[in-house]
Amino acid sequence: xxxxxxxxxxxxxxxxxxxxxxxxxxxxxxxxxxxxxxxxxxxxxxxxxxxxxxxxxxxxxxxxxxxxxxxxxxxxxxxxxxxxxxxxxxxxx
Numbered sequence: 001x002x003x004x005x006x007x008x009x010x011x012x013x014x015x016x017x018x019x020x021x022x023x024x025x026x027x028x029x030x031x032x033x034x035x036x037x038x039x040x041x042x043x044x045x046x047x048x049x050x051x052x053x054x055x056x057x058x059x060x061x062x063x064x065x066x067x068x069x070x071x072x073x074x075x076x077x078x079x080x081x082x083x084x085x086x087x088x089x090x091x092x093x
Contacts, residue, residue, distance in 0.1 A: 013075075016068050037061065 001009075019033045040057050043049045049057075 013068065013072055016065075017072050020065055020069065
């Protein structure tokens with residue numbers, strides 16, 4: 001992949017992680033992720049979705065969020081290993 005695409009992917013990943021890590025304080029309405037989840041819970045013409053309808057959607061979002069966090073952690077680790085190998089001459093065990 002080109003360096004531009006890799007840079008864009010890093011920025012998008014950082015954005016998603018920031019959404020997950022956003023401190024809401026006393027006002028949950030200042031979180032874009034929570035607002036998006038609320039919108040997904042709306043059933044047009046019927047009010048809110050039932051738990052049976054909403055739970056699989058929420059589960060999918062939580063699963064993807066967990067994968068993104070793990071992916072970010074692996075990237076951070078790989079960068080740290082590379083940095084240490086360059087700076088300190090360490091080898092990965």
